[in-house]
Amino acid sequence: MNLITPVILCGGSGTRLWPRSRKSAPKPFINLVGDTSLFRQAIDRCSDAAQFSDPVIVSGEAHVALIKQQLPSEQSYSLLVEPMARNTAPAIALAAASLDPDAIMLVCPSDHHIADPAAFSKAASAAADLARDDWLVSFGIAPDRPETGYGYIQQGEVMGGGYRVHKFVEKPDKATAEQFLAAGGYAWNGGIFAFKAGNLLKELSHYRADMAGAVTQAFAGANCQGNLVRPDADAFAMIEGESIDYAVMENTARAAMVPVSMGWSDIGNWAAVHDALEQDDRGNYAAAGHQLEDCNNVLVVSDGKRVSAVGLEDLCIVVDGDDILVTRMDRAQDVGRLDGPNSQK
């Protein structure tokens, strides 16, 4: 079969997007860019039945209701409910365990924004082709700035629609990131991966035998209710959490990448939300009803209360319930350290 199975990961608390992102409805499930949630956008990007089969969704128990609510009513899917968060490697391995070994998985975080879904779709096909040849494939996102917040992938020799991976690089400092951008041949690691389910499990068994064993055991002991699968909590609890990058991608000898330029953003903070939105000619974004007087580069996000602003530059103003956040744009990454996101229920 030629279809790709989307594996949609619904982790990530999005504390830097507080107060809109809250424990009860975190980042993937709120409308940050456009009229649907990032989760729903991830589902919609993989909805072409000629390219994708039904998605496998991995989430925590807390968000099952939100997921059901936000999926299209006619959508078929399976939902793996993690008993607790253990980072991406166990989540992806669970999904792999639930699939045919030859199934081509496309692992997609549910909390990213992709402005160009056609480019995504094309890259997914290229990645799937390499995965069918038993490569473990990362999307390599074309960098447009010397970003220090992401890991990088250095490309190796050309291969099919992509490259071999020369190496994975940890988040660089500014000077290194600038070198990467100037040199070319480096791409951002956006956490989007394609591989055969069997190959992922095989590599995991090789590099993280304990984790692979525990995942297999947790899945074997799962409780299934229709399309909801709840792995055995005791077995799952034994797993030491680790990212798929550390556990597999940086170790495997079969790492490949497909380059892609698709208007990708991890929407990591309010400044990134601002970048992803269509701004007016002064760089402002605010819904109708708010008033920005002599403002430049200002983002207003509100749950309905009216924001009136005078003479502001480079600020994010976010209103949600009984919380108002005002942050300088270039300090948006510090929002997660405030009391608010760390004291909410």
Add this chain to the structure above:
Amino acid sequence: MNLITPVILCGGSGTRLWPRSRKSAPKPFINLVGDTSLFRQAIDRCSDAAQFSDPVIVSGEAHVALIKQQLPSEQSYSLLVEPMARNTAPAIALAAASLDPDAIMLVCPSDHHIADPAAFSKAASAAADLARDDWLVSFGIAPDRPETGYGYIQQGEVMGGGYRVHKFVEKPDKATAEQFLAAGGYAWNGGIFAFKAGNLLKELSHYRADMAGAVTQAFAGANCQGNLVRPDADAFAMIEGESIDYAVMENTARAAMVPVSMGWSDIGNWAAVHDALEQDDRGNYAAAGHQLEDCNNVLVVSDGKRVSAVGLEDLCIVVDGDDILVTRMDRAQDVGRLDGPNSQK
């Protein structure tokens, strides 16, 4: 009798203090500095029975309930309810018409802040002494900056506890204000006046005979319910509105001033509120429960919703009901021009 009659003027919409100041509860009646309203503070400043008699309050119909609610329960007073706003000269003349001609009136706007009530009290006595000698006395507030937002009074020869007025000066430009400050002998006109009721009416009759006649007629036709006096609306409506400064003080040959330094502020906008509040060592003011992270010179005023701020400088954040105002401190005077204060009911 030696007592002073406070005449408390409750006009002024305070649109620059929106969204806390609203048509339904404007500037004099909200708690901007301290735990009581500016109106209540004006009443309390004149509450020493050894110096002051019961106040005469002048307000519009819309605020009668607020006034009653905010007065001390044991307070005796009379309340003149203007049928419509006609600026300060008719309001003060109405109060004068309600008093014995020899009564010493002390006209006090209800929407100012005075940090040093003892200095106010002392200046009131000095002004009353001059008023008893038939002078029309202005408080001359010692300037501490080259303010362009107030009218100035240039002092003349020394006389009793004050000076004759050499002349009143319109709001100056910056250079002129700086000259005034450097030269000395200039004080701010804070709209606080003392005179005998009879002298005020005599001078008004001389310089604005029509207004004096209409006020007398409106008061003669007043409807009285207990201590509430409602002048005849038809007669009052005929009056052309004018300030007491233009109508009388700038014309009279008997203008005097008493100098006073009493921590006065007209609380003209949110920056002035910020100045009047006790700031922390970074120049911030926020009630407990808000979080200011790396902020300098920031004012937070909220009706209860939590404000969280990161990396801000020189900003006012004001939250009230469904409105959030964020203004640069030095643009606070422009708040009155926003849609919000001009569209509220």
